[in-house]
Amino acid sequence: MQNAQxxxxxxxxxxxxxxxxxxxxxxxxxxxQEGNESKLLFIGDGEKYEQTSQNGNASYGQSGFPLSLDPLVWENIAKKAIKAELFGTKHSISPSFTTMLQHMEDRQQGWHSGSLPVTSGIGCRLPHQVKDKEPHCVSLVKHTRGMVSQLLTDI
Known part of the structure; x- marks a missing residue:
């Protein structure tokens, strides 16, 4: 219970x-926008490479190219990136934030349904005492999902 909390x-x-x-x-x-400035977005693969500067010294830079964008276009791209991190895309490699929430809810449901094995060293599974009421840790996860959805509605 404390872990869930x-x-x-x-x-x-x-x-x-x-x-x-x-x-x-x-x-x-x-x-x-108010300062009539453009925003710089650097598109690259995140890898650093060694380059030789004009004075012959080695320096490190990133491969890729810069884009000068209107602030509203930059904002739109940034929000899309944040949304992809939160909710995932069909091209996502790692689980999204909302997928993690779903896994947590599934785990709590599985634990209380008895479908998950008890890991050795944990002890024994204590059955939920109130049959007509949802286990508190499950309702807590659902409540958290609602709070997170409310927090992230304008993204």
Missing amino acids: LLNTLIISIAEGYKKIVKSVEDEAQRA
Whole structure:
């Protein structure tokens, strides 16, 4: 039970962090728009390469190219990237944030249904005491999902 509560607290904190990232993207786009500035988006593979500067010294740069974008276009791309991180895409390699939430809910449901094995060293499974009521850890996960959905509605 305590693990479920701690994980739910962590998930809510992560969701609030994403919300702050979105807010900072919006604020930066507005600042650049008001300042009549463009935003730089660097497209690359993330790999660093060694290059020789004009004075012969070795330096390291990134492969790729810069794009100068209108702040609203930059904001749109940034929000799409955040949304892909949160909800995944058909091209996602790693599980998304919402997939993690679903796995957590499935795990709690499986634990209380008796379909998951008890890991050695944990002890014994204590049955849920109130038959007509959902286990607290399951309702906690569902409540967390609702809170996260509310936090992330404007992304």
